[in-house]
Amino acid sequence: MATISHIGWLLIPAITLLLGLVLLIFQSASEGLASRVLEISTTACGLISLIIGELGRKRSRVNMLRFFMVASSIAVSLLMFCAIRKGSGFMAAKSPSFWETILALPEVALAVVGLMFHLFIIGYTVHLIANMSVPKRAS
Template sequence: MQHRNSSLGRPSGTDGSDYSYRMVVDSRYQLVAKGKKRLSLLFIIEALVLLIGVVFAFLPGREQHIPNTAVFSSVIVSVVLVIIADIGRRRSRSGLLRFYAIASSIATLQLIVSLAMWHSLPKAIWDFGFSETRRFDATGFTGLQAGLLLYLLTFSLFKIWTIKAVLSLIFNMSPPKKSS
């Protein structure tokens, strides 16, 4: 058979009856390709969201003259983990993706707790929710704390979504179990 040329139509030497013998890509490999593409976008968005976390780390908290080293270290670890996960995504290394899923969850938890404590978020939520007044009074709940709360909730949900995508990719990358 000759090589296929799109302008000539069907290659010479075949009548089309060999269609059933052609290779078909398994749906699992198609899911892996889609998962890798989705993860590349999620990793870029995660890096941008981590930059917003750095902005919150620079804003003054309880002690204005001391930098928030816990947030900075958490962000640095998270960025390194995103780089490791991207390498794992590109090279189809499920071990690196598993490491990212576990370590990134711990770093995210540290980032969330550290930022919340730095800006006295639990105290503000407690005071806001359990005050004696019945009308809407947000005097103890500043705009910074409201923005931080929104950021932390959004980042938590985004991280859960990313971890779910990573686990889905790992599941699709692993070979199917053979029944005995």
């Protein structure tokens, strides 16, 4: 039976990525899909790397966990870049309306929550890899 940490390891980041993907697709319907291609593809890659990481954790595959660490770090970094870029471009506007401000908040909040859980997951994955590594023989 899975413990809370094993369930949360996949569930919480997957929910934040899925919510972000739904939010991006919803917003891209009004803005145009071409302006959101980077965010949508990065979110999809983050979901795929999360699945690879979960498979690596369940099957004790160090290489899959290492791939997960690199791919998910790149995905989270790109998502944070996109959120910051959108926020800085949004703040540069002379007078954003109240509703534009409200609609921008969930995307930034999901990026920050995703970053916090990603830091936890990377630490957890490093710990798993250290426990899976073959100990070196003493000379």
